[in-house]
Amino acid sequence: MTGAPDDEALITQARRGDHEAFRLLVERYYRAAYASAYAVLGNAGDAEEIAQETFVQVYEKLDRLREPGALTSWIWRIARDSALKYIRKNKRIKAVGDAPDLKLDEERPHEPLVATEDKEQLMAALGELPDDMREALLMRYWEDLEYEQMAERTGVSATALYQRVCRGLKRLRETIERKDALA
Amino acid sequence: MSSELDTDGYDNTPEGRELVALLQRYAPPAVDSRAGAQAVLARIGKPRGRVLRLGNWLPPLVGAAAAVALAFVIFSPKPDTQLDTPSPVAKDIPAPPTQADIRHDRRFPEIVALVRGASGDGLLIDAGLKDGLRVGDTLSGPGGVTARITAVGVFESRVAVVGGTLMTGAELRTAATTDAQLRAAKFAEFGEDPGAFFGFGALVSGLPLSEARMLGISDGAALRVDETIPALFKDPASDPQATLAAQLDLRAGDVIVEVNGTHVRNSSDLGQALGWSLDPKLLSVRVLRGGKQLDLNLR
Structure with a gap:
């Protein structure tokens, strides 16, 4: 539609040493890597550092990427893993209490999340989501993409992505409520 | 475009809207993708190709170059006056690899x-x-x-x-x-497709074309089950539960032909066919096992 080269073409050119092609790829997915790292770190400066590090890794390993269609999830994954490593390296480890012996009450009526509107809690809950749900939520609400844009990027249908977002929101709520019950 | 999508789901409930607001409130500050891309390119520096392929050789080369430089410093006659000109040898020595680089080169991660x-x-x-x-x-x-x-x-x-x-x-x-x-x-x-459907309980990979044809799969594309996960816990506070793949009695070596009547050619097809929004009790998987076609379902 926009006439912009697709990922596969850019990857091919970047593999041949075309820095301009790689720059376009970075621009296209920089916010994704940044959002993925921010979801772990909660800090914009560190997240940007990790986003840059992510693309340095992507560049170095581009020859080994067998499925261009996996580029997005690969970038999300590298950014997330790099952010987790960064936390470990810097020993920003939070002690976690004993795991709860808690059963979620499926029938519990909706209660406002006012008491749990806390950034750290949100980040922790995001961290517990399955990758695909977290990516869908962050693409939608942090990158502000439309479902069609998300579908174009991931190769997954807009309907499936919408379902993923809804399931992700539900799971997020369950996780926050569980953590809230422990607090 | 968006109007074609039925968005009458959880995100439009009061609970859902509250979570959306929470996510948006704690969204990361805006970031300049162009500036970020420039910074990445500056870090990459050199063109691709030769430099990267030399990656495995760099540590010994660096060591050798450093040894030469050290010998040069130790054994060369001291000048009477200190010169400001930097050593041409030292100037060309790349930065030594960091611990992270060394770890990256490990044969086994x-x-x-x-x-x-x-x-x-x-x-x-x-x-x-x-x-x-x-x-x-x-x-x-x-x-x-x-x-x-x-x-x-x-x-x-x-x-x-x-x-x-x-x-x-x-x-x-x-x-x-x-x-x-x-x-x-x-x-x-490396971004290789892991073929992982953990929620479902199976890892899959593409069947080689020749094998698919031998099995009579007309378009030559299908997935083979490489591994099944018997049980996993979704909440660490609870005990593991049997996965859908285990409940279906899906086994390593099975060739998945169809899921819920839809021909599955690759991982992407499988993800969409499984759908996750479907009632698991209605799940039906057609496989080839030992030359026979079997329909596995939970009902």
């Missing part, structure tokens, strides 16, 4: 997990199926302590500790050597 706390009759660690860990795998902790995995989730595992005690925050490590671990590492490192 390492899995590192942290102890997060107690879980059931063991401890919870922050690595699981996505890292290639499976029940029975062991990791080493500080002081010779061993942790054996007794239950797995996608992101977490429960371990039994042998030979001592472990505190929350302790690091556990193991070299990635099993097929599952190497497969996970390849995805993390």
Whole structure:
């Protein structure tokens, strides 16, 4: 539609040493890597550092990427893993209490999340989501993409992505409520 | 465009809207993708190709160059006056590899997990199926302590500790050597499709064209089940539950032909066919096993 080269073409050119092609790829997915790292770190400066590090890794390993269609999830994954490593390296480890012996009450009526509107809690809950749900939520609400844009990027249908977002929101709520019950 | 999508789901309920607002409130500050891309290019610096292929040779080369430079410094006659001109040798020596670079070059990547706390009759660690860990795998902790995995989730595992005690925050490590671990590492490192459908309970890969044709699959595209996950926990506070793949009696070696009547050619097709929004009780998977076609379903 926009006439912009697709990922596969850019990857091919970047593999041949075309820095301009790689720059376009970075621009296209920089916010994704940044959002993925921010979801772990909660800090914009560190997240940007990790986003840059992510693309340095992507560049170095581009020859080994067998499925261009996996580029997005690969970038999300590298950014997330790099952010987790960064936390470990810097020993920003939070002690976690004993795991709860808690059963979620499926029938519990909706209660406002006012008491749990806390950034750290949100980040922790995001961290517990399955990758695909977290990516869908962050693409939608942090990158502000439309479902069609998300579908174009991931190769997954807009309907499936919408379902993923809804399931992700539900799971997020369950996780926050569980953590809230422990607090 | 968007109007074609039926968005009358959870995000439009009061609870859903509240969570959306929460997410948007804590969205990261805006970032300049162009400036970021420039910074990345500045860090990459040199063109691709030769430099990268030399990657494995750089550490010894750096060592040799450093030795030459050191010998030059030690044995060369001292000038009477200090010159400001930098050494041409030193100028051309690339920066020595960092510990991270060395680790990156390891033949077997390492899995590192942290102890997060107690879980059931063991401890919870922050690595699981996505890292290639499976029940029975062991990791080493500080002081010779061993942790054996007794239950797995996608992101977490429960371990039994042998030979001592472990505190929350302790690091556990193991070299990635099993097929599952190497497969996970390849995805993390190189983006190779892991074919992982952990929620479903199976890992799959594309069937070679020749095999698919021999099996009579007309378009030559199908998926083979490489591994099934018998059970996993979705919530570390609860016990593992049998996966759908296990309930279906899907087995390693099965060739998946159809899911819910839809021909499955690749991982993407499988993900869409499984749908996740479907009632699992209606799930139906057609496989080829031992030359026979079987319909597996939960009903």
